[in-house]
Amino acid sequence: MIAMFRAVLYTQWKWSRLIVVLGTVAAFAIPLLSLQGAARPDRGALQTQELLGAVQSWGALYPLLATALGLLMAIAAWAADHRGRHIHALTLPIERWRYVLLRFGAGVVLLAAPIAAVFIGSSLAVLTATLPPGLQSYSIALAVRFAFAVFVAYAVFFAVSAGTARTAGIILGLIAAVILVQVVANIANIDLNVFGAAQTVLLLGPGPLAVFTGRWMLIDV
């Protein structure tokens, strides 16, 4: 089982080398760039607000990077199989669920690099920067949130790209159905806010995207 995982990991690494390296560099750079402002004590009391503003604006990059990593890694995972129309994978002597699990695990392992880079980057940034009084660093929390965002994104896109055109069709059908229901409800002016409900389910609450819409603040009060 270990040999199989190592083999799958190697092929996954070969296909997604570029993504992982670029992702790691970006993940390492963002925290450092976000704390550049910290090194300007001449701004006196204004430094706190400016720093928080900078950290906030740089913070928006984390979910984007996480989504991009998840998407590209998922595509890399299934591109080869799609090209070969899955024949090679289906003739391997292991159960299908085990193969999919190996692919998924390989992606997760490779995605650990950018996640570690975020943690190291933010810890380094916090050490080197002199923070104004009263502000604290949350590098662990940030790294953990980034990790969850990456894994959720990877899982979502992995599921979609693993499927055949049929599953993609089903998902698109679902979305179209939701839109249709909403339009019909509006025409018949039934008081039904499907978009609102969908939005609360997905984004707020314990929905899949809740982890993306949280606070990506490396430095906070």
Added chain:
Amino acid sequence: MSRVLALVSAASLLAAPLQSQDSLVARERRRADSLLSTWREAQRLADVADSLERARATAGSDTIAVGGLRIIVNPSSLPLREAAERAWPVIDSLYGSAAEDLPRYPYIFRAVDPDSGVRRAVLHVGVELPWDLDLRATSMVLLTTVTPPDFDPALADWLGAALRPALRPQDERAAVFVQLVTAPSEAVRACFLGDIARCQGVLQIGDSTGSLERLYATPAEREALVTGPFGDYFARGATALTLQNCRQHRVDACTALLRSLPPGSLPRPLAPAARMLLVRVALHAGGRDAYRRLVARPSATIGERLSSAAGMDIDSLVARWRNDALAARPKPLTLSWWASFAAIGWTAFFGFCALRSSRWRL
């Protein structure tokens, strides 16, 4: 004789205008008096109209009396009695002994059906409430619309808001903490770091002279102040040039501009919540009669009133306020545990979907 006559006629000539002057003055005074009397008459009439309006509003509605609270409301399903029973202890703890005067300021409510389109007589006195409020909402209304007994204008000006029971004291203290950390003013930062004197300056409880130096000490702050909120105010007219200089970090230009502002329009470094917290700490420290002592001498300075209310000197009061604020660091808004479990759950779920949707055969 003729010179005397001439003098007298000259004087009378001169006096004529003076006389007319006097008559002018007298006439002015008479007009002022009549204005004053008509004004008082109008005032009296307004009071009568108010009482008539009040009588009309309260006609036919029963009165609920709980503790010091008097609620005049038309009969409805609103749980006002239970709400009053829950609100009274909170109000009493805040105002202490002064709460006995509350009956003088009764609530006037009118329960209405929020959905009905029927036109209702406009009510100038009291508040319209939708009749389907639950207990919590009703008690919330009572707390937020209580009229603080004999709340003088000086205190209102300084506080910037009516003194009412805090619905979520912890959030208020956390907000003060955030202000102390993030406010863009050297004085506030010094206060945060422990300089009680600067805290008093920032809270503006001492004398208000020289406030510019005390509140916005460093050049960077002043420049930020001028180019920020007052940027377009100074951009027009004569001050445009000095604004330009101030932008080039010439601090004297910035200071001049700030000084040219009308008194009292200088923005306060701390939001009302900070001062509100100070008053609460004082009332809490002063015991039951604290509020009465606070509103007893409206002419004194805020600092003296607060220290008399709290029954301790102003420095230790401010120190206690600062400690309370610092102790209330807001809980960091990092990933809560249920969010992490949700994320793991969703990852597993989509992993499972991947399995179901992946191709089991050609």
Added chain:
Amino acid sequence: MSDAIHLERLHYRAGRNFEIKELDLHVPSGSIYGFLGPNGSGKTTTIRLILGLLRPLSGRITILGLTMPDQYAHILGRVGYVPEQPHLDPTLTVRELIDFQAAFYPRWDRARAEDLVQRFELDGEHLFGRLSKGQKAKLMILLALSQCGDLLVLDEPTDGLDPVVRRDILSALVTYVSERGATIFISSHLVHELERVCDWIAVMDNGRLITEAPMEKLKHGTKRLVVMNAPAELVNPPFRVLTRESANGGGGAGENWVVGDWEPGMTSYFEAVGASVRDVIDLDLEDGFVELLRSFRKGGTGR
């Protein structure tokens, strides 16, 4: 049940125009089993059914004694498969592909793989996508052989390859069989190749199995006869009449017959019915195959 592959009443339909009905196939283990059939006769589909890549509507499939699709993982572990189109990832090098496959097969024989790499002169660092058609075929054969499986399923392995590559592949296959006594199931339409190597032949057309017989029986059982004044009707002849045409310009009642299941002694039957066999001409596998197909398509007897 010594059959390596055992299909019973297999029924599969793909869309409306193609269907496999009532397919019974028995591949004795240890044999080299040729699977002949024109293009589009369902050879590849049958192979995919055997490997569990497709699920039949009904029928039992037993491979190496294990039922498909329940134990498909075990079966695939002991089966080497070479598809018609290369199914490997073009962005991996030869070395990586070998290492990848090695991780999945418990009985992977690294020495054999290295030896075959030398023999096939394959460059380990070459990307699979950049290999020539022949090299790709060799690599796939290499992977299939190195798994040391008990069954090799080859879908037109040497189709479109130059004779040199074909010769290497065939000799590697034959060596493997003689060393491990494995079963080989070759689907192809290169009749000469099968004739040389196989000891069992099955012929399939349009989703139905025409015949399945040992090579000798099939090859020597099919003869072309020149028959003089044969009676119109034959009463239960010991052989199977595939086609029957009057010889052109032979004068008189000369006819060319093609018969199946022919035994040498059957000319006596003709004397009994008053006809005479002027000549018995042997057919090689290709002619036999063509005749079989023609008679089958004209609605001749099934088996």
Added chain:
Amino acid sequence: MFHGIDPRSPIPLYAQIAERVRLAIATGTLGSAAPLPSVRQLAAELRINPATVIQAYKDLEAQGFVEIRHGAGTFVRELAPGRRARERSQQAVALVRKLLAEARRSGVSLAELQRALETELGAKTT
């Protein structure tokens, strides 16, 4: 020795192989106790089914030409001197028989065949 094995001919492959071996023995290229190529080697070289080679060797053993020692391989047996001559004459008879069948099929009469033989043989002897 085994070049020109034709899988397409009606004569089965094992028969052709056995024939070639007998011919080699008859002409002496395979001396007594000479080893025959192993099954695996011959099969790989001719790219034919090993079972065919085994059958050919078994036939030869049945006819007493070779001896299969398990594990060591197949070796030509010690032949009585007359045996090789008799084998050669059998080969000649088989050749003539094939010639006659061919002549009949192509409609050549016996007399013409005899005259052709004499001219060919005559040309050879002079």
